[in-house]
Amino acid sequence: MASEESRKFDVVIIGAGAAGLMCAIEAGRRGRKVLLLEKAEKCGKKILISGGGRCNFTNLFAAPDKFISDNPHFCKSALSQYTQSDFIALVEKHRVAYHEKKLGQLFCDGSASEIVALLETECAAHGVIIWRGSGADKVEKEDDHFLIATGGQVLSAKSLVVATGGLSIPKIGANDFAYRVAKAFGLALVPARPGLAPLTFEAADKKRFARLTGISADVSIGYEKTRFRENLLFTHRGLSGPAILQISSFWELGKPITIDFLPDIDLEHILKEKRQPQPRTKVSSYLKDHLASRLVDVLLEEFVDLPELGNCSDKTIREIVKSIKLVKLVPVGTEGYAKAEVTVGGVSTEVLHSKTMECRSVPGLFFIGEAVDVTGFLGGYNFQWAWSSGYVAGQYA
């Protein structure tokens, strides 16, 4: 058992994911005695599996409008105090090679492990103590300090940072620790739900899509006023791919999503124009020049006899266009936390100072990263939130 003095810290950070590691580096840089507690045997397990093993570590276009929260303004302060350029500078300092894949998404050329290595190197350079395989069991506040129970001993800290993430991917240890701590301190939570997750459908739709398993299409997808232009993938369980993952973070049970399978084409205009010069052309053969043949068959299956263009009335053309460009589907759910890349909701931003991530009602207690009700779009935004929120807490913890 360690001596009493060795169990006293200025800052204890619970969770060595992206946010916790960044916070530890910054608090260490300020000369604070920092302990980073990590339940798993290694740090940054989610970083390691992210971006298909190459970690999409930030996005060139990171900005507040790429985040979902009950308070869309909350993320502004942290994002402006530590920007994507700041993290890119850190990546370059450690000579980690990277590239832009698309839409401003920056990935490692090599492996996500380089990001974890650079964060651990920075932690070591700033004297951060890391206990791996040491989960926090319980925390409480006594006078002006926090008591943290871990593995049979009790640690003390002037500041406590909760960086234990959300509920996504329980298989690698995700859990509700942050929410339990928030509840214990009487802090409000925004109900959590899976985000960036594949969508599931009722039996009839599922059967329809199963025939298309493996087909992808560049679509424009909408839910209420939100729209994304990305790839959609048919799977034997439902719909996936970036377009679906993005819209899933907004979608609410019982409501429809709409899909435009030919977003760049004014189909009504084109079909009407072709009617005269190409009256014998089948509508389906024009569509099959632009979309996978099986997909066209499924989308147009309600048209028993698809006429040649010359025989299409304006009304028929409008109906065909609707079947391709305004496909309305009502998902029945998502594939849940087992498949969701993030958790939407979490510790309410109402209880936190946006400049510091410190709790308004509990001085010295901070929540950062995915544990908080700030969720990024797909594309490196969630890590940017982890870096930014971790950075600011590290300046004040």
Ligand code: FDA
């Ligand atoms: P994170 O979950 O990373 O870390 C929390 C840590 O706390 C974990 O190490 C956990 O073991 C630890 N912990 C939990 N309870 C504890 C306890 N009681 N005591 C001690 N430790 C405890 N984002 C992005 O921007 N680009 C990308 O490429 C991807 N790709 C991606 C792929 C997949 C498959 C997933 C699941 C997610 C992504 N993400 C992503 C999302 C991104 O990984 C996520 O938003 C961040 O990792 C969140 O960082 P945090 O540090 O907040 O939590």
